[in-house]
Amino acid sequence: MQSRSAPPTLAEIKATWPPAVDVPTAGAAFGLSRSHAYELVARGEFPAKVVKFGGRYKVLTESLIRALSATD
Template identity: 70%
Template sequence: MRSRQNRPTLAEIKATWPPAVDVTTAALAFGMSRSKAYDLIARGEFPAKVARYGRRLVVITESVVRALSAGD
């Protein structure tokens, strides 16, 4: 796992991330804390698609790429 100071680039996300990642990893891509990410998810405001697998939440990588690309 990366340190908080090393936000992944869009190119790194596209090249190396699996189809879905944990919330903490996705939060890092958006420059937010894990707790902020879970707060946004609870309010339905997280900037990427979140899926629930049993009790586990994952974030769909393609939706992270789309959200981060929207600013380009």
């Protein structure tokens, strides 16, 4: 059985994450699975700002930090 790694801490995100990350990475910060994170993006319900660059979705780290800070 594979163990899940703990989600990144807010301090870790602030210190080390780039300005935008992919959906699975951002989803992990909220404790979401990859598939659920993409479902939320498709429904326009992801808890942080998602932008589309070409054919890829990116989550703005600053928006993610604001959303996580609001839940603490």
